[in-house]
Amino acid sequence: MKLITAVIKPFKLDDVKSALESFGVHGITVTEASGYGRQKGHTEVYRGAEYTVDLVPKVRVEVLVDDADSDDVIEVITKSAQTGRIGDGKVWSTPVDTVVRVRTGERGVDAL
Amino acid sequence: MTPSSGDTAWVLTSAALVLLMTPGLALFYGGMVRAKSVLNMMMMSFGALGLISVLWVLYGYSLSFGNDAGGGLVGNFDFVGLKGLMSAAPLGGVAGESAGIPPLAFVGFQAVFAIITVALISGAIADRAKFSAWMVFAGVWATVVYFPVAHWVFAFDGYTGEVGGWIANDLKAIDFAGGTAVHINAGAAGLALALVLGKRIGFGKEAMRPHNLTLVMIGAGLLWFGWFGFNAGSALGAGNTAAVAWINTMAATAAASLAWLATEKIRDGHATSLGAASGVVAGLVAITPACSSVNAVGAIIVGAVAGVLCALAVALKFKWGYDDSLDVVGVHLVGGIAGTLLIGVLATKDAPAGVDGLLYGGGVDQLWRQAVAAGAVLVFSFVLAYVIGTIIDKTMGFRIPDDAEVTGIDLTTHAESAYELGSVSGSGFHTGAGVGTAKERVDA
Numbered sequence: 001m002k003l004i005t006a007v008i009k010p011f012k013l014d015d016v017k018s019a020l021e022s023f024g025v026h027g028i029t030v031t032e033a034s035g036y037g038r039q040k041g042h043t044e045v046y047r048g049a050e051y052t053v054d055l056v057p058k059v060r061v062e063v064l065v066d067d068a069d070s071d072d073v074i075e076v077i078t079k080s081a082q083t084g085r086i087g088d089g090k091v092w093s094t095p096v097d098t099v100v101r102v103r104t105g106e107r108g109v110d111a112l
Numbered sequence: 113m114t115p116s117s118g119d120t121a122w123v124l125t126s127a128a129l130v131l132l133m134t135p136g137l138a139l140f141y142g143g144m145v146r147a148k149s150v151l152n153m154m155m156m157s158f159g160a161l162g163l164i165s166v167l168w169v170l171y172g173y174s175l176s177f178g179n180d181a182g183g184g185l186v187g188n189f190d191f192v193g194l195k196g197l198m199s200a201a202p203l204g205g206v207a208g209e210s211a212g213i214p215p216l217a218f219v220g221f222q223a224v225f226a227i228i229t230v231a232l233i234s235g236a237i238a239d240r241a242k243f244s245a246w247m248v249f250a251g252v253w254a255t256v257v258y259f260p261v262a263h264w265v266f267a268f269d270g271y272t273g274e275v276g277g278w279i280a281n282d283l284k285a286i287d288f289a290g291g292t293a294v295h296i297n298a299g300a301a302g303l304a305l306a307l308v309l310g311k312r313i314g315f316g317k318e319a320m321r322p323h324n325l326t327l328v329m330i331g332a333g334l335l336w337f338g339w340f341g342f343n344a345g346s347a348l349g350a351g352n353t354a355a356v357a358w359i360n361t362m363a364a365t366a367a368a369s370l371a372w373l374a375t376e377k378i379r380d381g382h383a384t385s386l387g388a389a390s391g392v393v394a395g396l397v398a399i400t401p402a403c404s405s406v407n408a409v410g411a412i413i414v415g416a417v418a419g420v421l422c423a424l425a426v427a428l429k430f431k432w433g434y435d436d437s438l439d440v441v442g443v444h445l446v447g448g449i450a451g452t453l454l455i456g457v458l459a460t461k462d463a464p465a466g467v468d469g470l471l472y473g474g475g476v477d478q479l480w481r482q483a484v485a486a487g488a489v490l491v492f493s494f495v496l497a498y499v500i501g502t503i504i505d506k507t508m509g510f511r512i513p514d515d516a517e518v519t520g521i522d523l524t525t526h527a528e529s530a531y532e533l534g535s536v537s538g539s540g541f542h543t544g545a546g547v548g549t550a551k552e553r554v555d556a
Contacts, residue, residue, distance in 0.1 A: 036431075040280075044321065044381055045376075045380045045381075045384060046321060046322055046384070046386055047386060047387070047390060047423075047426045047439065048376070048379065048380060048423070048426060048427050049427075049429075049430065050380070051319035051321055052319075053319065
């Protein structure tokens with residue numbers, strides 16, 4: 001199994017969510033995040049004092065999938081989150097040893 | 113003689129309008145600090161509302177408006193506890209025109225001036241002052257600085273006492289509603305306290321962004337609304353002078369807001385909401401002393417000059433390295449001086465005060481009187497605030513510990529948070545209130 005993690009622009013969350021639903025993913029976890037890549041931050045001015053704000057708001061989406069679906073899910077997220085402009089974010093996958101569904105105690109692929 | 117019902121109604125209404133300025137100021141200041149210290153910022157205003165109201169009734173009014181105790185410097189103790197004022201003759205009656213207002217209406221109107229002047233100072237010491245030390249400072253500064261200075265500026269001979277204060281009666285400087293007594297006074301005290309307390313941790317290095325500019329805008333709106341009571345109410349009657357002051361207050365404030373925005377747009381490239389709100393306050397401050405002595409075009413000039421000057425002055429704290437956190441100096445001291453001095457230039461005999469300034473052929477006679485009044489209040493307030501602040505700092509301590517400041521003064525001093533921002537807080541309820549301090553309970 002794989003954990004797919006995507007850090008994306010907040011306004012693309014709805015697109016990503018519906019794309020994943022159409023693909024057949026049953027559940028996702030979404031967290032508000034902040035950070036920067038090549039995009040860097042922005043500048044704000046208060047009574048003439050300039051502040052640079054390094055961290056920009058992002059959304060982190062996490063999806064647990066079967067190994068076989070991993071590449072496809074990454075593809076789905078990439079397509080649906082893309083604007084083509086700087087700051088679109090990243091998607092990566094990490095191997096997962098064990099998954100348990102808390103309600104039933106099912107393990108592995110059955111728990112996805 | 114029965115008081116004039118119209119005048120009395122206007123002065124009582126104005127007093128309530130001015131009272132609302134202090135909660136308005138709490139919003140204006142509160143929005144400008146970070147989320148971790150908004151409650152403390154607002155509490156300094158509410159603390160002043162409580163303390164100064166009580167002191168005013170006990171002896172403050174008497175020190176300000178009792179018969180002069182000598183040299184036009186301070187009132188006597190005739191009115192301690194507002195003695196004898198419930199049934200005293202009306203103040204300021206003019207035969208055939210007005211029968212004046214009840215003394216207690218004047219007591220109430222002047223009380224709210226004392227409160228907001230003290231509250232204004234708190235903007236200089238955001239995020240870092242012990243609440244107990246602030247309350248001690250507020251009471252002592254009001255007693256030895258504000259009450260006497262209000263006597264200098266606002267106590268006219270024969271109004272509440274036979275002899276009044278030196279600025280109003282001997283120097284004859286014009287300060288209609290408190291450019292010197294309120295704004296220069298609070299601004300100078302703010303500067304002194306900013307120097308006594310020192311900079312906040314991270315000042316000039318890390319971003320200290322206003323956490324809620326919508327609160328700032330609401331606060332500025334309430335201040336503007338209340339200020340019509342402050343200025344037009346200072347006519348102490350519902351007549352032509354009040355109307356002139358009202359229009360001048362509107363015109364100067366609008367011009368100052370535009371001028372601040374223009375200054376920002378040229379300098380920083382953006383017209384900001386904080387700039388609009390700050391310009392409103394700068395204009396209100398500057399027209400406060402001048403609203404009875406200039407015409408409406410003069411008021412626009414007063415506002416525009418103040419808007420530009422204050423927008424430039426708020427940068428000085430970074431240049432000179434004093435942490436006047438919310439620009440009490442840049443807005444109230446600079447705006448107060450600008451308005452007080454501009455009377456000497458733009459005053460016209462056509463206005464109710466009946467004095468010509470430099471531009472209207474009056475020469476520099478009024479201008480030097482204005483300068484002496486501004487300078488006297490500035491120096492008196494700065495020196496005494498510095499001394500009082502230093503004594504408090506050396507004895508009970510004026511600042512909270514560094515770790516408490518970094519954690520946030522709301523939590524460490526008041527045991528509260530302004531906002532419940534996350535749903536995962538691990539909070540619990542226990543009925544231990546009263547058992548030990550809140551901090552001990554939190555630690556436990």
